[in-house]
Amino acid sequence: MISVAIIEDQAMLRSAIVALLELEPDITVVSQLGSGDAALQTLAGIGCDVLLLDVEMPGTSGLDVAKALRQLPDPPLVMMLTTFQRPGYVRRALEAGARAYITKDSSVGEIAVAIRRVAAGELLFSGRQVRLAMESGNSPLSEREQDVLRAAQFHDTVADIAEHLHLSVSTVSNYITAAIAKTNSRNRGQAIRIARDRGWL
Numbered sequence: 001m002i003s004v005a006i007i008e009d010q011a012m013l014r015s016a017i018v019a020l021l022e023l024e025p026d027i028t029v030v031s032q033l034g035s036g037d038a039a040l041q042t043l044a045g046i047g048c049d050v051l052l053l054d055v056e057m058p059g060t061s062g063l064d065v066a067k068a069l070r071q072l073p074d075p076p077l078v079m080m081l082t083t084f085q086r087p088g089y090v091r092r093a094l095e096a097g098a099r100a101y102i103t104k105d106s107s108v109g110e111i112a113v114a115i116r117r118v119a120a121g122e123l124l125f126s127g128r129q130v131r132l133a134m135e136s137g138n139s140p141l142s143e144r145e146q147d148v149l150r151a152a153q154f155h156d157t158v159a160d161i162a163e164h165l166h167l168s169v170s171t172v173s174n175y176i177t178a179a180i181a182k183t184n185s186r187n188r189g190q191a192i193r194i195a196r197d198r199g200w201l
Contacts, residue, residue, distance in 0.1 A: 002119045005031040005048040007039050007065065008081065009057040013104065017052070020108035027115060036060035040068055048076045050115050053098075055082035055089055058154075063089065066096035077118050081111075088199020090125070091133035100124035139200035140182040148175040149192050150201050 004027055008014040011034060018029050031046050033039055037059045043051065051069070053062040062080060069075045079100040080093045093101050099118045102111065114124055139146065151161045162172040176188055185191035195201045 002027050002050060002115060003030045003048045004028065004050045004052060004115060005033070005043060005046065005076065006052045007033045007036060007057070007062065008052070008054040009034050010054075017108055017111065021112060021115075024112050027112060036062055036065040039065050040072075043069070043076065044072055047074070049119055051076040051078050052081050052111070052115070053078055055080055055084065055093075063092045063096060066093065066098050070097050079114060079118055079124075085129070086197060086199040087129075087132040087135065088139070088197075090129045090199070092199055094125065094130070094133060101129060137198075139195075139198070141179055141195065141200055142175075145175050145179045145182070146195070146201060148172055149179055149188075149195050152176070152188055153192055153201075 004021060006014055006017060006029060008017070014032055014034065018032050021027050021029055030048050031042060033042060036057050039060070053066060055062045066078045066080070069078065078096070078098045079102060080098045081102055081104060082089065083104050085103065090101055100114055100123070102114055102124070106114075117124060141149070147165060148161060151164050155161045155164055158169055158172050158176070162169045165172065176191075179195070180186075180188065180191045183191045183194045185194055192201070
């Protein structure tokens, strides 16, 4: 029996995947979570063979969870589940040790087949995914610049971003200016779009 955990912030989608996977004779869902924030502590206590992990979630992203899971003594095999075929995301997933990168328009039957193949030791990235991921390049943004752009997606003003990140307003302004320059953008909104499209956030 293959034990599976699912982290997906869309409750309806998560419930549908869980319900249909439970119909598979060789797969059992041992945990389902709606965010990445509590994932590490929960998964360390439960343990599973395969983790189906959403890429984009509020708070801790699936890519960050996948990276952190590598520090566990016996980490699960990670499959990224996403709406976005962004080369930068694929690159980060590969670097985090993910075993598969599949989209949410896949049927549950296809997901079940992928779970079995990953559990058997296969790596499910297409040649095109890997090629585009390698061409996407590393992020030019520092960790703090990425933090500021992530926060800027949910906070309108520099003051709000500064309060959220416990930084001064001038420091946040400097990080935003640097991020705009490094992404060759005209403004903060464009910098966010470019960074998201390239999988840097």
